[in-house]
Amino acid sequence: MGAVDYITKPFETDEVLSRVRTHLLIRNANVKLELSNKKLNIAQKELKTINAALEDRVLQRTSELKAANMALTLSEERYREFVEDTEDLVTQVDSDGTILYVNHASNRIFGRSSESCKGQSAFSFIHENDYEYTQNWFQKCLHNKVISSSFENRMVNMQTGEIFDMAWTCRFHYNSDGELTYVNSIARDITNKIREEKLRAAQLRLTEKPHNHSPEELLQLFLDETEKLTKSEISFYHFLNDDQETIKLVSWSTNTLNGLCEKTVMDSHYPISQAGVWVDCVRHRKTIIHNDYESLPNKRGVPDGHPPVSRELVVPVFRNNKIVAIMGVGNKPIDYTQDDIDIVKQMADLAWETVVRIQTQNALQKSENRFRSYVEYAPDGIFVMNEWGLIIDVNPAACEMSRFSPDDIIGKYFMRRIVSEDRQIATQHLGSLTKYGKASDEVRFMINDGSHRNWIIRSVQLADKTILIFATDVTDNRLYESQLGQYEKMETVGQLASGMAHDFNNQLTGILGFAQLLKHELLEDDPTLASYADNIINGLLHSSDLSRQLLSFSRRDDIVTVPVDWHGIITDVVHLLKHSIDKTIEIETRLEANISTVSGEPGLFQNILLNLGLNARDAMPNGGKLIITTQVVEMDDHLFKAPANMMIPGPYLSIQVIDTGIGMDKQTLSHIFEPFFTTKQSEKGTGMGLSVVFSTVRQYKGFITVDSVPNQGATFHVYFPIIGADIIQNYSKSMNQEAVSGQGHILFVDDEKIICQIVPKMLNHLGYQVSVCNNGFEAVDFYHKNWQNIDLVILDVMMPKMGGKDAFTAMRDINPDIVALISSGLSREGDVEKMIQEGAKAYIAKPYNEGQISRIIHDVLSGVGRRKQ
Structure with a gap:
């Protein structure tokens, strides 16, 4: 029933306890055994599960390994296929560079099959110029234990000689001892890229x-x-x-x-x-x-x-x-x-394009340079305007004409520089330009210094509406035209003056001769009457100055020229002016010329400065300042635009007469030098002063200009050519000579009775035998009969029946060695100069005195042959 043991009575306590202990031990052992069995059963079950899982895992791993092996085999096959099919060169070399493996690209690159390349040195296929470089690279990689490296070199096809540019990527493999076992490389052909x-x-x-x-x-x-x-x-x-x-x-x-x-x-x-x-x-x-x-x-x-x-x-x-x-x-x-x-196609096409381009550029540049030179050297100013009238470009002549620099005039309105009085002309000009595409007019342009210049502007409008204006400065032309008209007017008056002076000089010569003879006769018997004769002579000399001024006015005088120091003239005239003009006018001189001597006649030069000074006085009725300056300037036709044949290039004495008076307008300036022109009241002036100044200046190869603006005074610029030191020295010697007597037979020819009466007497007084003829016919006839006995012929130029030139020619035909002295009341220009060129020995201007004619006759007969006294 479940009892595990029994005990008979009487029982001993120890036995009972012993039995109880035994059964308890057995029971505990059974319990443990049962527990162990249970655990064993569980472990067996778990082991079965683990074994089953392990078997499944083994089966799975086996399958995976089989799949991996298959994939590896496939990968190796694909890699091998890639290596064999790639156009890149794939190599494997050992530490000496010996080829262990190379793919099929060796056929194209090395000119060898992959099999034939095995065992050969990879360096044998390197271009000779890259061999040393590649060896150095390889050794450097070995020395530095490089894992990977890249470089470029050239390889040579041993069969064709073709050269390939290669880009290498290399991987180095080492063993456990650090020794290189092999190098895997891939090289790409970069020949086309290079x-x-x-x-x-x-x-x-x-x-x-x-x-x-x-x-x-x-x-x-x-x-x-x-x-x-x-x-x-x-x-x-x-x-x-x-x-x-x-x-x-x-x-x-x-x-x-x-x-x-x-x-x-x-x-x-x-x-x-x-x-x-x-x-x-x-x-x-x-x-x-x-x-x-x-x-x-x-x-x-x-x-x-x-x-x-x-x-x-x-x-x-x-x-x-x-x-x-x-x-x-x-x-x-x-x-x-x-x-x-x-390559050749690309280079050929590029060469053609480049050459055609450069030829086109050269032709264009040449054309641009040619037309730019036309513009740069054009004598006319060229202004380029945009459609709004702004100046956008100018040539050098435009800057010179306008006195503006390019920076100053570019960006300005051209038409705004035209004086207001001519704006209507400018408006009409633009209208014609718009309508017909071209226009031409004359306007007055205000240049940078504020003065006005007469410009003829001819404009054309281009297709892009750019306007080209060609400007010609005609200011000087207009001045010359005015002066030419003035010369023509003065020529007419001059013809009248020269005729008067010629007759006047003839009369003066006779009267002067008689006065000198009278002085000689009275000098011992009646000193008082002799002094009267001196007064007559002095009056006649002053009259000869008047005659000289008339001839100077007509530019038909050939008065005696002597070296004249203008600084002395200025000093004398300023002294005179200071005593004759109002004290409210201050006179200042700035004589800066280092040479101030020119050829001329002191009296006429004094008259020039006196007229200019008095003219300045009249321009300053309320007082002011009169400044007279001198300086030497070097001038030529490029620096000073004088009328044709008016200027001889060289050094000139510049005389400036400056006043601070009322000034003159352009209308007055255009007539200022005309004879009988005056702005003064009739009782204050005749209008002859400045015209005589003008004529006298021209007589001595100088020229005169005037600048004036109303209410800003006036400046007269007078220029005379400076004479050399040799002329001054020769003149000083001639002035020291005294009158001399002489002997010989002189034929004197003149149509003026008074001269024929007195000059022979003067010559007789000097010791010469004189025969007189009253015209050229008589002189030629007389010379024909008596030329062998005649030492000198003094021949007047202007005579009735036969003039002096024809008479001289006829007498020279009789005697080619004729010695003739030409005498005239006019200048030596014209017939006189021709006679001198044809053999006449000298020339003397009427009126002359005994001393003058005695010296020149002496010089001629002595063979000096001075051609001018």
Whole structure:
């Protein structure tokens, strides 16, 4: 029933306890055993589960390994296929560079199969110029235990000699001892890339050089670059004529000319019909390659001096379906390929475009320079205006005329510089320009210094509405026209004055002679009467000054000219003016000329300055300032525009008479030097003062101008040519000579009775024998009969029946060695000058006194031959 033991009575306590302990131990052991069995059952169940899972895992792993092995096999097959199929070069080399493996790309790059490459050194395929560089790179990688590295070099095809640019990527593998076991490498062919880069660089260099080279030089540069790109040894670039039948030989490369050609044939023409296969590109109108030139039939000729050809590539250059040029390269060490064709075509086209562009630019630049030079050197001012009338450009002449710099005048309105009185003309000018596209008018333009200049402006409007204004300064022309009219007026008055002076001088000569004889007769007997004779002589001399002024006015006088110091003239006249004009007028002198001596007559020069001074006085009724200045100026036709034949280039004494008076307007200025013109009241002036000044100035090869503006005073500019020191010295010597007597037979010819009465007496008094004739006919007849006894003929110029010139000619025919002294009341110009040129020995102007004629006769008969006293 579940009892585990029994015990009989009486039982011992110890036995009971022992039994209880035993059964408790058994029970505990059974409990533990049951627990262990339960755990064992559980463990067995778990083990079964684990075993089942392990079996599943083993089966799965086995399947995975099988799949991995299959994938690895597939990957290896794919990698092998990739390595074999890639165009890149794949190699494996050992530490010595010996090829362990190389893919099929070795056929193209090395010219060897992959099998034949195994065991060979990879360095044997390197270009000789890159061999050392590659070896150094490899050793450096080994030394530094490099894992990976990249570099570029060139490899050579051992079969064709073709060179490949390669870009390498290498991975180095080492063993546990750090020793290199092998190197895996992939090399990409970058030959085309390098070639394109070189082509682009060459094209860039060449297109940047046109401005520094001629077309021929540019073509040579293109050829030199093309040779480098194609590895050729010779090249040419020639043009085709429009007839497509003749080639113009233009350019060869530097190597072709310097290294190979024996004869330069540039810039000559070569008929295509005589040319060989090198012009087949023209015949067939396409690119031609001859890689085996020697085997070609019908090679025919090449231009004289052309080098031998082994290979050639020639491309045509087309424009508008016509061949305009051909470019050829030759003698490449290996065959030409499509890559070479592409390079040569690109270079040929670019060369043509560049040359055409530079020729066009040169032609345009030449045309621009030519037209710019026309504008720059044009004597007329050229103003360029936009459609709104603003000046946008000017030429140098425009700046010179307007006295503006380009910066000052550009951006200004041209028409606003035209004086207000001529604005209506300007408006009409613009109207004509708008209507007809061109216009021409004369206006007054205000230049930078505020003065006005007369300009003829001729305007044209261009298609872009730009306006060109061609301006001609005619201010001086208008002045000259005015002066010419003034000269013509004065010539008329001068003819009257000269006639009066001629007769007057004849009378003065006679009266002066009688007065001198009278003085000689009375000098001892009656000194008082002799002094009266002196007074008569002095009065006659003053009268001769009046006559001289008349002749000066008419410019028909040939008065005695002597060196005159203008500073002395100014000092004397200023002293006189200070005592004769109002004290409210201040007189100032600024004598700055270092040379102030000119040729002239002191009295007339004093009269010039006195007239100008009095004229200034009259212009300052309320007082003011009179300034007289001198300076030396060097002038020529370019610096001072004087009327034709009015000025002798050289140093001039400039005398300025400046007043601060009322000034003059342009109307007054245009008449200021006309005879009888005056702005004064009739009782204050006759209008002869400035006209006489003008004539006297011209008489002595000078000229006079005047500047004046109303209410701003006036400035008279007087110019005289300065004389040399030698003239002054010679004059000083002549002035020290005294009157002398003489002897000889003189034929005196004059139509004036009073002169014929007195002069022979004067000559007799001097010791000469005198015969007198009253006209040319009588003189010639007398000379014909007595010429051997006549030492000197004194011959008047203006006589009735036969004048002095004709008489002199007739007498010279009688005796070619005639000694004649010409006398006239007019100047030595005209007949007198001709007679001097034809052999007359000297000339003396009327009136003359005993001393003057005695000296000149003495000089003539002594052989000095002075031509003017």
